[in-house]
Amino acid sequence: MKVAIVGASGGIGQPLSLLMKLNPLVTDLALYDIRLAAGVAKDLSHISTNSACHGYTPQTIQEALQGAQVVIVPAGVPRKPGMTRDDLFKINAGIVKGIVSSIGQYAPQARILIISNPVNSTVPIAVETLKSMGKLQPGNVMGVTTLDCLRAETFLAEYLHKDKTAMSDEVTVIGGHSGSTIVPVVSNKRSIDKLGSQYGEFVHRVQFGGDEVVKAKDGAGSATLSMAFAGYRFADAVLRSLAGEKVSGFPTFVYLPGVAGGREVQRALGKVDYFALPVVLQKGTVVGVDASILSNLSKEEKGLVEEAVRQLVGNIDKGKRFALGSKL
């Protein structure tokens, strides 16, 4: 399968490209960036896995994207201390719109995995951009929220002294990808009781885990290595689904009206037409969302969802307005 990475030379792009070079489902790895992609691709091409690996420039973007089944987008600027993800909108909104227009033009069938922040707005930008081109397949546009899941798994395991590698059934994350739009959902509600007074701390760490990294990097950017792993985990799920495997349970930020169960979720949540939920993938496309998670929330989790919805409305609207210009 051909995978294209757009923003491949960046802090996330390089380790993500390395991981994809190691994935046996990938036969052709196309690395695109406005700088350095030829060098990154040449470097990776010496690794003795069977995939071909080539670098592309803005002059050859058509070649980079054509035939790609999956396009992963970690392009754009990262945060510095004191910034919110929304502060990135000014620069990244235009970058994402431009990239998605090219994907709509050259790889309209591709599954598009958006990493660029602010995800709560860049995914609506991607959807509206494709819609206006007449190229939207809603289940093909996925906002990558997997890093929130990794953090929830890691932190919950630390609090409960459990095996970090066996936590994906214990906790997941729904909502959006910034601050209080991030809602960790613990499967066994007794774990919440076990956390006791540490529950609030756990939720805060998941919601603001990105800030921990931004602060520790002290001006040199945000999470890159953990994000590369997160992007890899989600992209691998999409690839396995494309290869015919039954894949479900991975949360991603999706356009609800375009997928089965989405309208019910909209009715339950009110106001929002995008939300991250565990999804069912078929041939790498989101065909449905698992709404059952919303009917099994604790009282605390319900409160977190309500707050997430309140914040998401503005983030989503901002993305739509940008994509549609004066049309909205």
Ligand SMILES: NC(=O)C1=CN([C@@H]2O[C@H](COP(=O)(O)OP(=O)(O)OC[C@H]3O[C@@H](n4cnc5c(N)ncnc54)[C@H](O)[C@@H]3O)[C@@H](O)[C@H]2O)C=CC1
């Ligand atoms: N979804 C998530 O969970 C996460 C998202 N992010 C976001 O990912 C994005 C990238 O982060 P980093 O890799 O740390 O940044 P970076 O600055 O290290 O890399 C970004 C890359 O994008 C490239 N780029 C810029 N404009 C482009 C365009 N029009 N076409 C192609 N490539 C372009 C740059 O040349 C650079 O190589 C940021 O917006 C960041 O906030 C970061 C961590 C987690």
Ligand SMILES: O=C([O-])CC(=O)C(=O)O
């Ligand atoms: O915090 C940031 O800006 C990067 C990000 O999205 C994350 O680490 O979750």
